[in-house]
Amino acid sequence: MFTGIIAATGTIQHLQNNGSDVRLRVNVGKLDMSDVALGDSIATNGVCLTVVEFDQHHFSADVSSETIARSGFAHYTNGQGVNLEKAMLATSRFGGHIVSGHVDGVGEVKSIEDKGKAVEIWVTAPTDLARYIAEKGSVTVDGVSLTINEVNGAMFRLTLVPHTLQETIIGGYKPGSRVNLEVDVIARYLERLMLVDRAADTTKQTDISLAFLAENGYLNKG
Structure with missing residues (x-):
């Protein structure tokens, strides 16, 4: 989980297309890498990426086809600037809001x-x-x-x-x-919870509408 408070800006140094996914290498700028380990998460322009290689000034990560389809990574090139944030610790200050690193x-x-x-x-x-x-x-x-x-x-x-x-x-x-x-993320879960037993029924419309809200007591029908 992340907070949306950016720790540093970095630069994409290399993008390697592996067919269905992409391996990227990022220069981390002033991001402190002293406590980073293999498998850690670093949000890169809001995308939660898993560190597969790293040194004091760089990290590499694989970007899946799903992430490419849903994010700006499809248009990134070498030299692209990126915002960086390491995953928060349980003892960290929560300065922003709940950020999952899953771009919508x-x-x-x-x-x-x-x-x-x-x-x-x-x-x-x-x-x-x-x-x-x-x-x-x-x-x-x-x-x-x-x-x-x-x-x-x-x-x-x-x-x-x-x-x-x-x-x-x-x-x-x-x-x-x-x-x-x-x-x-709270808005997404709230929508799902408001559907109650309709959430698992694929034969019914699942989008929240004004009529649905009124029917379930969230709006004044009059």
Whole structure:
């Protein structure tokens, strides 16, 4: 598990296509590797990757076809900057929100505007993820835990302070940049729990709707 608080930025040095998956090698920048062991997890642009080789300045990991299909890794090349976070310890401060490192989809940066020292960014999420995006809720963007300040359909607005812009790859975003998104895991489990006995029935519609909420007492039918 991760918190979405980025420890360092790194750079992809090598991508090796092995047919159905990819082996990548990452220069970790200032990330402290002194306590890393084989098999540890490092979130790389929000994707939980398992360390298969490492030294003081690098680590290698395999990226599965599932991860490639669901994340921006399909478009990454050598020199790609990445946000890095080691898996949290039980004794760590929980500074962000619950981040699993399982990317749900790829969003697109639509606009960037300076607001004083901060920057406002509008991002479009895939349509099937829009229902998990809530104003003042949390979202993970390339591994960074961020607060959603406004929602407009499948689009949402983020406000980035200078520290976040300096310490992550977000400072290099441009309109059209593709970003890994992980929605709040609590929202996903809440949706599943609200389906109750319908969750295992493949013959019924399983999407949460206003009618379903009203039927189960979550909305006033009147």
